[in-house]
Amino acid sequence: MFLNRFNFRRLRLTLMLWAGLGVAAGSSCSKETTPQPEAPIAVQTHLVNSTLIGEYSPSVVASRVSGIPLVGALVRYPIRVYKLTYTTQNTDGQQVTASGALLVPVTTQALPLLSYQHGTISPDGEDRSPSYYSASSEVYSAVSVLASTGYIVSAPDYIGYGASKALPHPYEHAASLASTSLDMMRAAKEFCEKQKVGLNKKNFLLGYSEGGYATMALHKLIEEKFPTEFAVTASAPGAGAYHKSAFADYILGSDQNLSFLSSYVWVLDTYNRVYNINRAPSYYFNQPWATQLQANPFSDVPEKPSELFTGTFRTSILNKTDAPMTTAFRDNDIYDWKPKAPVALFHGTADDYVPYFNSEDAYKAMRARGATQVTLHPIEGGNHFTSVARYTLEALGFISQY
Known part of the structure; x- marks a missing residue:
């Protein structure tokens, strides 16, 4: 765990850009294997507890992005925000209690579930993890607008933040980022069933930077191990270090x-x-x-x-x-596999933090395996931080097709 202060400031800028936007909207030679559906499993409870953080009107949510023209007009529903705690496995296989935020639009309509994986959070930035729902977090503004447009948003803290902050964060570890995010989705689903919140059958995945990497890992885990539990409708990972x-x-x-x-x-x-x-x-x-x-x-x-x-x-x-x-x-290479659901890979061509070849390699490898619904979306001239705006707008536009 070794991030210097300069780079944390740059990463913090990325999060600020997320918050300000308000979310308007060489391959390996390993052989392809056919993913096998998961074996029937006994009913297992992941949800431990839920706490209402607050309910926010459309005008309040819109006010958080008032500096961005027209974005507030996308706000549609009031939202209720909850902190969930749930069980998951740490990297050593031990069961731990993790946490995350669940953003629920107030409506009787059945809505899609969207798993949102956050970007890098510095060790001194604990209050920016989703379950804190602080004004400095991307979940407070950007993701709240996304939820208010009509998505039930599951936002895991990951291990090392929130309820599990006493543990080291497994930075860029694909398996644990994926499993912790999946278990948060399971907890969200349990919560919705208990609270009679309507979920339809659509499941979307979004995230940028470490969140992009976590999104790709989560998509891979679901399709290869749990395709009948959560069928991925579409995912839009941004600027992840997949290779x-x-x-x-x-x-x-x-x-x-x-x-x-x-x-x-x-x-x-x-x-x-x-x-x-x-x-x-x-x-x-x-x-x-x-x-x-x-x-x-x-x-x-x-x-x-x-x-x-x-x-x-x-x-x-x-x-x-x-x-x-x-x-x-x-x-931890997660670039070379065959997704079934549509995937949109977004990346700045001038990214000097997570080089563009990560998304380009993933696109080429996936297409070579016959994944016809994978698209590459270069953000011309964008670096890791200036590309956030385009990613945010276009990722919402992409998933809105489905």
Whole structure:
């Protein structure tokens, strides 16, 4: 877990853009396998508790995006916002209590369920996790407008935030991001059944940055393991790091300054722990940063890979001789599979935080497997932060077709 303050400010800008918008709206050589439907499972309760945070009129929701012309006109229903707590599994298989926000339009009409996966939240930004429903969070404004247009929104905090804030967040770990989000959907469904809230059969998935990665992982998990429980209607992941192994090669083979290295250190720390590799920081990082990161995991790091990472680590990844970490990267590659539901991949072509090739590789790999409903939506000239506006507007436009 090693993000420096500069990059957190940039990530915070992304969240502010989300809030201000108000939501107007090389492949691997692994063989394709046919996803098998899940075996019948015993009834299992995921929902632990629900607490009403508040009810908000259309005018109140619209006022949160008053600075954006015409966006407030999209607001339709009052919404009730709840904090849900539910059971899920941590990366070690242990059951934990997690949390999230559920946004419910006030109407008798049966509405779609939309799982919204949030972007990176810094360690000092706990109050921006969905279940806090604070004014600084994207859920408070952007996602509230989305809900008011007619979606029941399930917004998981993820492990490491909200009810599970005492645990480390498994940053960019596909399996746990997907399972925690799916269990939140299950809890949302249980809540709706108990409260007689009408759900139709449509299920949408949205998210940007880490949320885009989580959205892709969730879509893959549902279609491959639980296709009869939640049939995905469509998903629109934005700017996710789907091709982890190629991303590693890109970073460790670069001689250029890379503004996102502190975020990448967080990824390494997560995989080092989750996959029980358990190496000391001195294996990965040159001094004095190894000692510095050991003492303060969120301290600043240099932007040049050759300055930060040891030659041993760089060479072993590029030559594929570091079996444990190479396996971890490949385990988190989620770009090469065959989705059945429509997928719209959004990404800025000038993204210097999560390179565009992640979405391009996913598009090519999926199409090569015969996924005919996958589309690539380049945001020309957009970087990781300036692309948020286009993503937000166009993602809503995309799912509105279904």
